[in-house]
Amino acid sequence: MRNYGGLVHAVGVFARHRGGNFAVLFGLTASVLALAVGFSVNVTQLYNARSSLQGVVDAAVTSTARDLTTGVTREADANASVQAFLDANSQAGILPADQIVMDRLIVNRTAKTVRADAHVDVALYFPIFNMGDMKRVAASTTALYSDKTIEVAMMLDVTGSMGPNVWAKTNKIGDLKVAASGAVKDLLDNNIDPKNPRVRVAIVPYAEAVNTGGLADSVFVETKGGPDLPPPVDAPVSVSVTLAPDKCATERKDKDGYADTSSDGPFTSRWDNNGKEYLAKINRDDHMKTCPTPELIPLSADEDKLLDTIDDFSAAGVTAGGIAAQWGYYMLSPSWRSTIVNAGLSAGPANFDKRKVAKVAILMTDGQFNTAFAGGRGAPNSQNAGQMSRGNAEGICGEMKRDGIEIFTIGFDLNDPTMTVTERDQAKSVLQDCSTADTSSLKHYYEAATGAELKQAFDDIVRNIEKITVAK
Template identity: 75%
Template sequence: MRQFKALVRGGLVRGVDGFARDRGGNFAVLFGAAASVLALGVGFAVNISQLYNARSSLQSVVDAAVTSTARDLTLGVIKEADANASVQAFLDANSTAGILQANQIVLDTLTIDRTAKTVQADVHANIGLYFPLFSMGNMQRVTTSTTALYSDKKVEVAMMLDITGSMAPNRRAKTNKIGDLQAAASQTVRDLLGQNRDPSDPRIRVAIVPYAEAVNTGGLAGTVFVETEDGPKVPPPIDAPLSVSLTTAPDKCATERKDKGGYADFSSDGPYALRRDNKGKTYQAKVNRDYRMRVCPSAALIPLTADEDKLLDTIGHFSAAGVTAGGIAAQWGYYMLSPSWRSAIADARLGAGPANFDQKKVAKIAILMTDGQFNTAFARGHGAAVWQDQGETSRANAEAICENMKRDGIEIFTIGFDLNDPSMTTTERDQAKSVLEDCSTDDTSSLKHYYEAATGAELSDAFGEITRNIEKLTINR
């Protein structure tokens, strides 16, 4: 009996050991289970991605549809009775956006609130899933809602465009950055002004501020005070003899406006604003032309206008030369959007000038573009160190002005063009990016404000997205 038990015990041990050593079956079972879980995970991830993309596409289409309809209602292009058909027609025409397919978008409700002055659309699309899983079924409904302001909100856009020497065509590198800018800026003007329905009462107007070492003020040259090396740094008193106030201007360019202490003035005050000099005498706050300035850009600024041909002609004649005075560029962009400059612009017969700061009635937009480091300034702000170099001063001035602009409700977009150019040092590149990021308005979940573009195509894309973002500023989800 003991031998039998030992035999059985030994055979059982050897059998179990053999089974344990034979892992072919175990591996197949485990692999099958793992593969099933992996397939479920991949399928679930694909479905989530599909639904996310569908919702994003749906949101973009309904945003555009409702914004367009609200604008048409405001301008009297359509009547309220036509609004439903207008939205549905837009949805049908753009129903294949992203991964959506034709006729997938369904308008559930359209609500026009005359008191709140809003147009709200609720829509859905039924999406066929690639991997139906468990209770998800073959179809999933994606819904979204958008509300657009039903108002006659005006839009004023000031474009501060870099036309410095580094923008010139480069045969060796086979680049033509000034040409890229001309193409992108021209298309932006067309896209923006193309939205105006009534030429006599345009909803959108655009100003252009080409800049390099200074800004050519063009028809606003009468707002410039021409300094001399040994003379005062502010204009003569308003009661001074006429001969005292006469100074020959070699060009129409301006640098920073200075206060009586010679420091940069970051306000948006108009040139007719009154100041007191160190002797208590009253003078007008004209903008300085520093005597050290050497190269005046040939392209002059254009105040706010809806004259597309005038803007395109100016852009078409851009010529690249000079260094980069970014602080001066920001200053003049501020002026072009400030109602304090309305009288001076009207007196120069350059248009009606900017509207008042009123975010409920007017969207004021600044676009600051450069291809390099701000490196030139002629006046530093109060409190700045005396040893501060021109580059640091220019960047600090620009940031101070940008803060004032944002305080006044101006939305600032910035574009860095070809900032990774190998000719720039790491420090120069970092400084260029930093000032643009600091100047721009903070991003939101739906609006980006700082862009980088490496090529002409990317520059056009950046301007195009900013144009679309300007329209999004009227969206209130």
């Protein structure tokens, strides 16, 4: 205490020794400090007001752009929509209540943008210099909207490892049903007119093969010791008819027995090594053992039909990820439109046109791709089924991305202790390679350890599909 007392005494002596100069100096210093503090407070106040205003305008314009995209709001009503949002949110934060003024709103039909300019007059806490009592703060936001339609193909793993595990107390197929059903509902909620849906979803359950359901006419059934190609188109009817034990399909094979990764329709003409014309149907390999029970559903806006299919999922079989990617590609390819239409299943996929349609693939698995019946041309003959499956999947994903399809992938429970480190790494690698490259604002590869995380991954992907980018 005596030390502090000595310091106070010394300051007093210094002040008395300098006469009245110290008091004058102290007064000047205090005035400068007060002005600095006041200016700092004003700057902070204006910064916070501008930040708050920008946030409100961003949200108003983004919300309106999203409503324009989904059809909730018409272009003629965009002004009222933004103003209503500003009015509803001007009570929040540090902004003066009901004082946000929208200076202009521009809906650019060519660029598909919504731009709003707004301002608010802020009463300063410390009016100093020539700042006056009020200061105007302005903000501007431009958001994109779209009249694109959306087509989503969901390739979902229903293999045996997805089944309930009493010891681990898990039910991955149940978790998948919840997550996928929620995604379908959220996607189709964007449809205002059921007769003219903006969003359609295809479901491709897969295991060792894909159950083609109503598209079974597109399948060529191999026989033991028989050819890998369908018979020539001019072959006798008796030769061209083979009874199918089920509706499943594996890879499509080319004339040399390699996997044909193209998205061509099944009734496209091909020529064998003898110059004979045949149809490019999809093989059902004679070595295939287990046909998944759930059937694929081509693009549809029928929510009940899609949800019923997911609800009927059951787990069995091994993981043919390359076959899954192949059928997801078919469901988004316009080359399959006539086949799907002729089967009476739906209107089929639209043409590839980024200006008019967004095509999205979601590939989900809980493990390593380990099954294939044909490898890619040029691959080493020493490849095993897993290597072929992963190679085919990556090749098909590359084709999809070149066609403008956005690919999201989900690895579910990939850290399962029953998997080896190699299996885990290979599973993650193929999913990362298949997915579209991430951007600063858009994530494409997800890992989920639990059912809750799986649902969150699907929820995030649905939001990303409808993501609106705000350019400030």
